[in-house]
Amino acid sequence: MARSRQEVLRILEEWGKRVLDQIEQGQEPVLEIPSRTLSNTIWDPVRRLLVLGPDKMKRRFLDLKESRKFMQTMLMLKLIVEAIRENVYPTIRDLYYNGKHTIMYVDPKGRTFKENTWDDQQESNAVIEDIEVATGLLREEMGLSADVKGKVVGPIIVKSRGFEIDATRLGDAALSLPPNPDELEIVKVEAEYVLVVEKDAIFQRLNREGYWKQENCILVTAKGMPDRATRRFVRRLSEEYKLPVYVLTDADPYGWYIYSVYRSGSIKLSYESDRLATPDAKFIGVTASDIIDYKISDEYVIAATDRDIKRAQELIRYPWFQSDAWRKEIQLFLKMKKKVEIEALSTHGLKFLHDYLKDKIHNKKWIE
Amino acid sequence: MVSFSVKYEELSPAEWFRRNKELAGLTNPTRALYQTIREFVENSLDATESYGILPSVKVRVAYHDKSRGWLSVYVEDNGIGIPDQEIPNVFGKVFYSSKYRVRQHRGVFGLGAKMVILYAQSTTNKPVIVRSAPLGSDKIFEYVLMIDTLKNKPVILSRKEYENRYRWHGTAVKVVIEGEWGRARRRIEEYLRRTYMVAPYAEIYFEGPDLVLYFPRATTKLPPPPKEGYPHPKSVDVELIKHLILQNPNITLREFLMEYFDGVGRQTAEMFLKWAKLDGSKRVGDLTEDEITYLTTKMREFDGWRRPRADWLSPVGEDILVEGVKKVLEPEFVAAITRKPSSYGGHPFIVEAAIAWGGKIPPSDRPIVYRFANKVPLLYDEGSDVIKKVVDEIDWSVYKVKFPAPLAVVVHVCSTKIPYVSAGKEAIADVIEIEEEIRLAVREVARRLRQYLTKKEKEEEVYIRYATFNMYATEVASALAFITGKSVDEIKKKLSELIIKKVGPELASRLEKETAKIAIKETTRR
Numbered sequence: 068m069a070r071s072r073q074e075v076l077r078i079l080e081e082w083g084k085r086v087l088d089q090i091e092q093g094q095e096p097v098l099e100i101p102s103r104t105l106s107n108t109i110w111d112p113v114r115r116l117l118v119l120g121p122d123k124m125k126r127r128f129l130d131l132k133e134s135r136k137f138m139q140t141m142l143m144l145k146l147i148v149e150a151i152r153e154n155v156y157p158t159i160r161d162l163y164y165n166g167k168h169t170i171m172y173v174d175p176k177g178r179t180f181k182e183n184t185w186d187d188q189q190e191s192n193a194v195i196e197d198i199e200v201a202t203g204l205l206r207e208e209m210g211l212s213a214d215v216k217g218k219v220v221g222p223i224i225v226k227s228r229g230f231e232i233d234a235t236r237l238g239d240a241a242l243s244l245p246p247n248p249d250e251l252e253i254v255k256v257e258a259e260y261v262l263v264v265e266k267d268a269i270f271q272r273l274n275r276e277g278y279w280k281q282e283n284c285i286l287v288t289a290k291g292m293p294d295r296a297t298r299r300f301v302r303r304l305s306e307e308y309k310l311p312v313y314v315l316t317d318a319d320p321y322g323w324y325i326y327s328v329y330r331s332g333s334i335k336l337s338y339e340s341d342r343l344a345t346p347d348a349k350f351i352g353v354t355a356s357d358i359i360d361y362k363i364s365d366e367y368v369i370a371a372t373d374r375d376i377k378r379a380q381e382l383i384r385y386p387w388f389q390s391d392a393w394r395k396e397i398q399l400f401l402k403m404k405k406k407v408e409i410e411a412l413s414t415h416g417l418k419f420l421h422d423y424l425k426d427k428i429h430n431k432k433w434i435e
Numbered sequence: 436m437v438s439f440s441v442k443y444e445e446l447s448p449a450e451w452f453r454r455n456k457e458l459a460g461l462t463n464p465t466r467a468l469y470q471t472i473r474e475f476v477e478n479s480l481d482a483t484e485s486y487g488i489l490p491s492v493k494v495r496v497a498y499h500d501k502s503r504g505w506l507s508v509y510v511e512d513n514g515i516g517i518p519d520q521e522i523p524n525v526f527g528k529v530f531y532s533s534k535y536r537v538r539q540h541r542g543v544f545g546l547g548a549k550m551v552i553l554y555a556q557s558t559t560n561k562p563v564i565v566r567s568a569p570l571g572s573d574k575i576f577e578y579v580l581m582i583d584t585l586k587n588k589p590v591i592l593s594r595k596e597y598e599n600r601y602r603w604h605g606t607a608v609k610v611v612i613e614g615e616w617g618r619a620r621r622r623i624e625e626y627l628r629r630t631y632m633v634a635p636y637a638e639i640y641f642e643g644p645d646l647v648l649y650f651p652r653a654t655t656k657l658p659p660p661p662k663e664g665y666p667h668p669k670s671v672d673v674e675l676i677k678h679l680i681l682q683n684p685n686i687t688l689r690e691f692l693m694e695y696f697d698g699v700g701r702q703t704a705e706m707f708l709k710w711a712k713l714d715g716s717k718r719v720g721d722l723t724e725d726e727i728t729y730l731t732t733k734m735r736e737f738d739g740w741r742r743p744r745a746d747w748l749s750p751v752g753e754d755i756l757v758e759g760v761k762k763v764l765e766p767e768f769v770a771a772i773t774r775k776p777s778s779y780g781g782h783p784f785i786v787e788a789a790i791a792w793g794g795k796i797p798p799s800d801r802p803i804v805y806r807f808a809n810k811v812p813l814l815y816d817e818g819s820d821v822i823k824k825v826v827d828e829i830d831w832s833v834y835k836v837k838f839p840a841p842l843a844v845v846v847h848v849c850s851t852k853i854p855y856v857s858a859g860k861e862a863i864a865d866v867i868e869i870e871e872e873i874r875l876a877v878r879e880v881a882r883r884l885r886q887y888l889t890k891k892e893k894e895e896e897v898y899i900r901y902a903t904f905n906m907y908a909t910e911v912a913s914a915l916a917f918i919t920g921k922s923v924d925e926i927k928k929k930l931s932e933l934i935i936k937k938v939g940p941e942l943a944s945r946l947e948k949e950t951a952k953i954a955i956k957e958t959t960r961r
Contacts, residue, residue: 079918080918080919083914083915083918083919084918084919086915087915087918087919087921087926090915090926090929090930090933091929093929093932093933095933095937096911096933128904128907128911128930128933129904129933129934129937131899131900131903131904134903134904134907135903135907137907137911138907138910138911141910141911141914141915142910142911142914144914144918145913145914145915145917145918148917148918149917170906170907170909170910171906172902172903172905172906172909174898174901174902174905176898178902180902180903180906182906184910
């Protein structure tokens, strides 16, 4: 894949040049950007992943609703071009800080208009994603990195910048994934499977309790919603080493959506599902029916909030949640209006988590 | 049978009023000072504008004896004046009034002034000094008077004549009363400010111990003076009928109806007499008490009378009201309406309303309400006033008003008889006909405010679009210049052209005007 940095720069500059051409010809500047909305996210049942649909939105500078985003897109484009020209590799947070400043305008009535170029990182991240889909360049290609939350431990040896790291020899620590895991060379893998857990606390417990040694598996966590690097890394383990991937999350709609992001991709980044999704990933729990099947005691059961219910109602409509098993689970959730966290698996003693995982994995009690 | 012998003590009207001064609002030194100024100023305005004279009123309050809390109050006008021989009775005899006619007045029969003189007498025992010259008089007359409360008669302490070299006309009065300036100060200021709001054709000068106010004449337009007329037959009461019969007991009932009431001709009189089963040829002086009561009741019940005429009313008028509100509130926008005359229980009335927005009006959580009855500002008892009720019931969001808002509502009710809630005369009662007219008037001006706000909102939208695009354009131009290596200024210029084209060329000319205005403001500031 990798395009040269020169090539990337040329594509970005050309994109800017096209905007300038419109202005010089006296036309209203308009950016065409594939829209990253639910309605333009298509479920590809054959490849079992979310892909970006054909819809494009026109971002017009002279449309009051779009003008600010137009300005932000141009500002971000400038920041990225600047970084490449100066051969630096900023994080997306760096770009947020570099670009954040107050712009001002004094109108003819003497009133002052003041605004920040962007108020939070969500705004600046959104335009980076827009630039990615509009130019067809990935942020990794542009040399941008994000805060990577991903951690790995288990029987795997990787090589980064010439240094070999053996993930079995880290004690209670773990291997932090780099921003671009494609630059990580996987030297050796001797695992049976990959277990992805939603929460860092559970990851640490399983690590300390030697779960991966007993099971000869690789443990991964992204501390909640997975970032691109973690997803890419899990995908590589599945694709390149054919390892089965199992996902463990809380039993609530947010946890279940996290599983679907690992497996199928996200609505926001559907243009990247192709390289980030792991279509074979299985969900082992915690499911709504586990609350009954594993007799989780009431003290661990939490009443679902209105937001949870609303989110579940959204999930059940997503095309990638249409398997019988998933429909059954979500309907059960909507009926019980109860949720539990992974920690609820301590209901039968702390060791029970291990028994639960082994039962689920070895007895193939998963859903997809 | 047991019989009681009751000893009646005859009370002269003057004595009665002296004992009941609370009724006139003369309850404490603060209120008394305020009331004194009100009574005199209102008489002055009636003596001028009702006769087509542009009012000039001077008021002076000074300490007469500070240690005893005695203040002198002097009020002078340029009105029609009072004939020499009438002066003692006008100021020294309670219930002195020549005719029993109706028309819109601020005060009623000049009763307030006499109450003030009685109050002065009972607190400082100082006489009133009156100086007056009728129109065209070559003399000015000066009286020093007191009231003999037991006999209800003026006591003339001195009478002087001066040569009227400058053909002055008007009346000047001075009393010394027990009063409290410090506390009355703000009230008096507010009273004068509001009085001027509905009478911007007046020139009012006020001088107090530590306050000088001057309200210059803002317009020379004067509302047409009210005509004087007879009461409407539906508006009568037993006392009035008796009083009228006494004036001319020898006429027949038919003649009586046609002579003394508004809009009663032969035909209407006959219709009424037939309906009420009354004998029209009977001499009114021969009517018994019961017959008088029956007559009164029937007159009030009869539906065949003509509508009361509004000729006796003198509304401020839309133009003058706008002028006054502008002058006092200095708003950004003002609209006013004078409704068509209407009536309740035989009393004609007219409602006027003005709405003022923005400018120097402070934003508040509710509309600021300015209430007026017969051009007199009502300052107290807002809570029980029908005007306040109507204004509060209005859903202002319908008119694009979001509170807190700089909104003032002015309502003026004028009538030959204002239905006050209480003797204090500070609130208008909830009469359904009046309430409805107030509602219609306020809604009408509110609609005009909405039109204004809508227009302004649209202009503002264009402005905001223009400003926003320009603000972003700077950023876009600098980004594109960096990426492409072209000149920032060139790009900015092209973008500015595109913005003007998009936002609308008519804005460009407006913007130029605004820029010019700012330039002027800044020069004047320097």
